[in-house]
Amino acid sequence: MTPIKELSVAIMDADITELKTIQDLLQMRRDQLCQNNMDMFNVGDKVSFMHKNIKVLGTVRKKNIKRIVVDTAGGGWNIPATLLSPEE
Numbered sequence: 001m002t003p004i005k006e007l008s009v010a011i012m013d014a015d016i017t018e019l020k021t022i023q024d025l026l027q028m029r030r031d032q033l034c035q036n037n038m039d040m041f042n043v044g045d046k047v048s049f050m051h052k053n054i055k056v057l058g059t060v061r062k063k064n065i066k067r068i069v070v071d072t073a074g075g076g077w078n079i080p081a082t083l084l085s086p087e088e
């Protein structure tokens with residue numbers, strides 16, 4: 001059995017206390033991933049993101065706690081770090 005299937009079985013067999021613990025662990029992991037993405041970017045970096053299937057290019061103006069302010073030709077955008085890609 002694959003690890004995902006084992007995890008699915010464990011979740012289905014869990015009681016409410018165990019489900020709360022799983023929920024807390026998932027949130028901690030999401031926060032770690034978000035912080036890792038935030039650490040990838042610095043003010044002045046060239047970045048891109050997708051908006052309505054169009055690639056938008058911009059420059060990092062400011063880093064907030066979980067979002068990054070990006071200056072583009074169309075104005076400033078407040079984008080989650082997980083949606084940004086570095087550009088050269």
